[in-house]
Amino acid sequence: MLRSWSLQLTIAETSGLPVYLQIAQQIMEEIQKGRLAPSTAMPGTRELAEQLKVNRKTVILAYDELIAQGWLVTEQRRGSFVSANLPNFTAQPQASKTGHQPANVVEGPTHPLLNYQSPLNGVIDFNDGIPDSRLIPFNILSRAFRHALIGSSKGNNLGYGDPRGTLALRQSIATMLNMERGLSVDIDQICIARGSQMGIFLAARILTRPNDNVVVEQLSYPAAKEAFRSCGANILTVAQDKHGIDVTALEKLCKQHPIRAIYVTPHHQFPTTVIMTAERRLKLLMLAEQYDFTIVEDDYDHEFHFSYHPVFPLASTNHGGRVIYVGSLSKVLAPxxxxxxxxxxxxxxxxxxxEVMLIDRQGNSITxxxxxxxxxxxxxxxxxxxTFKVYNERRNLLITLIKKELKEYVTFDAPDGGLAIWLRLKExxxxxxxAAKALAHKVRILPGTLFSESQQSVHAIRLGFGSLTTAELEKGVLGLKACFTQH
Structure with missing residues (x-):
């Protein structure tokens, strides 16, 4: 059968799909787009094979797949046709990647930090303080995974389990918290999550009702704010200073509004890295009791404290159940x-x-x-x-580089802990x-404005150093200096 058209298909050699499936998939897309209407005669297998420069058996396999799925039908001595029983897809112009949002999709948070930023080649990325995954003890970790997989398989334990997490890990974490962080907990008080962000989201889900008031510091972790906001919370902010949250301002806020919860990072305040003083910690606990709200304590990088022993969490006090404590092992191993x-x-x-049952049923028991x-x-x-030694060396080097190369442009206080430094730009x-000039110099930074709830600019930078080598730190600081000298 002669045709005035040819079927335009593309075979991608780098695709992970077998060639016959690539052919079948593209024909299905052409039918759905309305370009191949019901009852349309298809090219013969020999003709299409010659056009695509593939073996005829490959095209036969593709047609057999489409026939089996009901997209095509074959008629003896006539050939193959698009099934007449399919809906008559109306040809539509291809949707733009930046097209409008479908009407039935609920709008989500739009904060820039909630959008994944892929690594840029040749760019030094001063992120928010993630660890260096190159330091993972791969051999030891792989051996532990092998033991977990073999043991679970032999014991027939790869099915559904406790949504709170495996008993073994909850017991290990309970022991660690009791021995090293001053808590007094047992396994029934622990729920394993897929990272601290999921822990924060779970806290938001179980605490927050629509229109509840949740307090965060003026500069705070954006993903935490959005987690509470996604559960219907009204976000209220309170001031902070070099000693942490302003508890006097918080008390005034409590007198004006009923407060459901407050989210804090007292050990290394995010993003400014300051430590909440003991006096303010006690006052915060007193306010929680007086005004009947819950404290969500995010202790996201407790292990890395360089000046002295880490401060015990709020959760280590006799808080009467008013503290929900969120922790993570991702900063210790890898995100x-x-x-x-x-x-x-x-x-x-x-x-x-x-809530876990509704989200993902359970975690990865092997992990x-x-x-x-x-x-x-x-x-x-x-x-x-x-890793403590490595991160301490990188911290000290970055402090030295900032003092040497950037002292004319920024001020900062050397943090006692954490994997980032908070730089304040001079007037x-x-x-x-x-930030724009830094990226032009192959350096990506996180502007302080990203962490603010207000619309006003925050002339500061959170400079994460954990994932950068000494050479990368030196190159990054010199690139940052270049953007200031061209001011």
């Missing part, structure tokens, strides 16, 4: 492993388990068992000691301009 946890009363943990083995064998502590420098 990609997604192991976090939430500590609360058994009743709240039960609510968390119900949890592997991490539990590493904790019980002391490998996690050994890894922390090793006359605009953060938006600096």
């Amino acid at each position: 990609g492993l997604r192991v976090g946890y939430l500590v609360a009363t058994p009743s709240l943990i039960g609510r968390c388990a119900q 949890e068992l592997a991490v539990a083995e590493l904790m019980n064998a002391g490998e996690i502590k050994r890894h922390i000691r090793k 006359g420098y605009e953060i938006e301009t600096v």
Whole structure:
């Protein structure tokens, strides 16, 4: 059968799909776009094979697949046709990648930090303080994963499990918290999450009702604010200073509004890195009791404290169940492993388990068992000691570089802990301009404005150093200096 047209298909040699499936998939797309109407005669297998420069058997396999799925039909001595029983798809112009949002999709948060930023080739990325995954003890980790997989398989334990997490990891975390962070918890007070962000979201889900008031500091972790906002909360802000949250301002806010919860990062305030003083910690706990609100304490990088021993969490006090404690092992190992946890009363943990059942049913039991083995064998502590030295060297180098190269343009206080430094721009420098020029010099920074709830510019930078080598730190600071000298 002669045709005035030819079917335009493309074979991608780098695709992971077999060639016959690529052909079948593209024909299905052409039918759905309305370009191949019902009953349209298809090219013969020999003709299409010659056009695509593939073996005829490959095209036969593609047609057989389409016939089996009902997209094509074959008629003896006539050939293959688009099925007449398919809906008559109306040809539509291809949707633009930046087209309008479908009407039935609920609008989500639009904060820039909630959009994944892929690594840029040749760009030094001063992120928000993620660890260096190159430091992971791969051999030890792979052995633990192998043990977990073999043991689970032999014991027929790869099915559905406790949504709170595996017993082994909850026990290991309970022991660690009781021995090293001053808490007094058991396994019924722990729920494993896929990273601290999921822990924060679970806290928001079990605490927040529509129009509840949730307080955050003026500069705070954007993803936490959006987690509470997504649950219907009204976000209220309170001032902060070099000693942490302004508890006097918080008390005034409590007198004006009923407060459901407050989100804080007292150990290393995010993003400014300051430590909440003991006096303010006690006052915060007193206010929680007086005004009947819950404290969500995010202790996202407790292990990395360089000046002295880490301060015990708020959750280590006799708080009467008013503190929900969120922690993570992702900063210790690697963010990609997604192991976090939430500590609360058994009743709240039960609510968390119900939410987990709705979100993803349970965590990855193999990962949890592997991490539990590493904790019980002391490998996690050994890894922390090793990486602590590396991060401390990088911190000290970055402090030296800033003092040497950037002292004319910024001020800062050397942080006692954490994997980032908070730089404050001196008067006359605009953060938006600096950020744009830095990227032009192959340096990506996080402007302080990203962490503010207000619309006003915050002329500061959160400079994460954990994931950068000494050479990368030196190159990054010199690139940052260049954008100031061209001001």
